[in-house]
Amino acid sequence: MDQTTLAKLAHQFMVNAVGVQPGQNIWIEHLGRGGKAIADACAAKVMALGGVPYVIDRGSDYMNGFLPGKTDAELKAQGDKELALMKTMHGYIRVGDDAEQSRVQASQEEKSRYQTLVMRPMTQQRVENTNWLVTRAPTAEFAQACGMDAPTFEQFWLGANLADYSKMAPAAEPLVQLMGEKHKVRIIGKGTDLTFETIGGGQAKPCTGTLNIPDGEVFTAPVADSVNGTILYGPSVYEGERFESMALEFKDGLVVKAVANGGDAERTAALNKILDADPGARRIGEFAIAFNPSILHPVGDILFDEKINGSLHFALGQCYENHAPNGNKSAIHWDMVHIQRPEYGGGEIWFDDKLIRKDGRFVVPELDGLNPENL
Numbered sequence: 107m108d109q110t111t112l113a114k115l116a117h118q119f120m121v122n123a124v125g126v127q128p129g130q131n132i133w134i135e136h137l138g139r140g141g142k143a144i145a146d147a148c149a150a151k152v153m154a155l156g157g158v159p160y161v162i163d164r165g166s167d168y169m170n171g172f173l174p175g176k177t178d179a180e181l182k183a184q185g186d187k188e189l190a191l192m193k194t195m196h197g198y199i200r201v202g203d204d205a206e207q208s209r210v211q212a213s214q215e216e217k218s219r220y221q222t223l224v225m226r227p228m229t230q231q232r233v234e235n236t237n238w239l240v241t242r243a244p245t246a247e248f249a250q251a252c253g254m255d256a257p258t259f260e261q262f263w264l265g266a267n268l269a270d271y272s273k274m275a276p277a278a279e280p281l282v283q284l285m286g287e288k289h290k291v292r293i294i295g296k297g298t299d300l301t302f303e304t305i306g307g308g309q310a311k312p313c314t315g316t317l318n319i320p321d322g323e324v325f326t327a328p329v330a331d332s333v334n335g336t337i338l339y340g341p342s343v344y345e346g347e348r349f350e351s352m353a354l355e356f357k358d359g360l361v362v363k364a365v366a367n368g369g370d371a372e373r374t375a376a377l378n379k380i381l382d383a384d385p386g387a388r389r390i391g392e393f394a395i396a397f398n399p400s401i402l403h404p405v406g407d408i409l410f411d412e413k414i415n416g417s418l419h420f421a422l423g424q425c426y427e428n429h430a431p432n433g434n435k436s437a438i439h440w441d442m443v444h445i446q447r448p449e450y451g452g453g454e455i456w457f458d459d460k461l462i463r464k465d466g467r468f469v470v471p472e473l474d475g476l477n478p479e480n481l
Contacts, residue, residue: 107143107244111264115144116151118268119199123239123316128156130196133232138165138209141201141243148199160191166209173212173220181223188228198238204407205247241267241319242409252405265400266410269322270481271315274397277475278312278324281395284457284473285326286310291393293418295446295453297338297353302328304393311429313394322398322413322481327425327432328390331359337420339442340450341404341411347376348406352442361388361422381422386436391425394418394441395455395463399478408441415478416447416466418455 120126132152136145142163149159172184192198210217232238242248242263249259288306293299310326333356342349350373355363364381366373381387398413405411412419423436446453447466455463463469468476475481 107260109147112143112147113151114268115264116147118271118315119144119239119241119319120148120151120155120197122271123319124197124199124237126152126155126157126197130157131160131194132157132197132199133160133162133192133195133236134199134201135162135164136201136243137203138163138167138206140165140203140206140245140247144201144241144243145199148201157197160195165203165206166211169210169212173210173216176216176220178219178223181219185224185227188224189231192228192231192236195232195236198232198236200238200240202240202242203245203248204242204251205245237316239317239319240409242407248407252407254405262400262405266320266398266413269315269320269398269400271319271321274322274476274481275312275314277481278314278397280472281324281476282310282312284310284462285324285393285395289457291328292456293335293337293444293453294456295338295444296451298336298444298453300333300335300337300356302334302390302393303332305329305430305432309430311426318409320398320401320410320413322401322415323394323396323419325392325394325426325430327430327434328359328393328420330389330432330434333359333390337444339444341406342440342442343406343408344380344438344440347380349373349377352377354442356390359389380438380440383423383438384436386434387423387438387440389422389434389436390420391423391432391434391436391439392419392421392430392441394420396443397468397476397478397481399481402447404443404445408443411443412441414443414445416450416463417443417445419443 152159244263249256286308313323315321336355339352349366353365366377396413396417401414419441421441423438425432425434452465
């Protein structure tokens with residue numbers, strides 16, 4: 107990636123998303139070598155804006171040197187140190203790399219203790235008190251996992267990340283207003299006929315390039331016990347478990363039947379094991395409508411897939427308590443994507459008795475600005 111492109115990304119991330127101001131401290135975290143060039147470009151941009159960058163490499167080399175054999179007391183001390191530093195921060199960016207995470211050699215038990223004692227306090231502090239952004243590095247491993255060669259993937263990645271979010275944000279406001287009201291919603295599509303009520307109360311959140319990039323969705327939540335009917339999802343991955351399709355049946359908000367990969371016994375058992383994690387795992391915590399014009403097909407990474415143009419998604423499990431609370435609590439938050447463009451079988455979204463979107467295109471005038479040719 108050339109320096110001009112890196113500079114564009116740094117502007118998108120540090121100016122448009124994080125909004126760095128002179129004198130601010132900005133935590134710039136990357137996972138190993140894959141995200142270093144982007145992190146360095148962001149640090150240079152922060153300095154040019156008069157801020158102070160703190161660049162932290164949390165890649166596998168660091169983790170494999172730090173984590174093995176650490177006691178709870180040692181992890182707690184590291185957590186206290188990172189929390190104290192985070193309390194001095196005004197902004198945060200994390201450049202992720204799933205392949206780099208897979209190279210961490212610690213046991214699952216060690217990783218869990220690290221998440222609890224080191225990462226969780228720091229993460230809660232930055233989510234609640236900083237302007238933050240999470241993105242992914244366009245590594246060769248990421249390209250391969252998405253089924254693309256590196257040059258093709260880089261162009262796709264850049265298109266999604268360099269979208270004009272300043273245009274997307276105002277275009278999304280009518281959808282925010284609509285989804286923030288209380289409605290009876292019906293979703294019709296391939297293998298799908300689902301009804302529910304939205305929670306209303308103005309509790310809908312636009313995602314247009316300020317917390318995640320790539321971005322492009324508006325979310326709210328259903329009334330927890332109002333979901334009834336069936337829905338068919340496409341490919342999805344949850345903590346390393348991949349499913350090519352998932353058919354769910356709801357009754358009064360609860361998943362009463364879940365079938366994976368067209369009835370494959372092993373995949374269906376794996377799906378139901380996840381959904382049996384706790385009582386909230388079989389209920390929906392989020393409902394979102396997506397519209398990123400540069401993302402058209404699933405690539406196997408939810409940061410991209412949940413923004414697919416012409417798609418919608420529900421998350422089983424934990425709701426977003428600060429933005430769209432419906433009372434559902436769970437250890438999981440699993441976004442599952444349903445695409446309604448014609449090549450995926452088409453579909454419709456109805457709010458009360460009004461058709462809002464058909465075959466992936468918004469059909470009411472106030473939402474036309476979210477159709478791809480207008481973004």
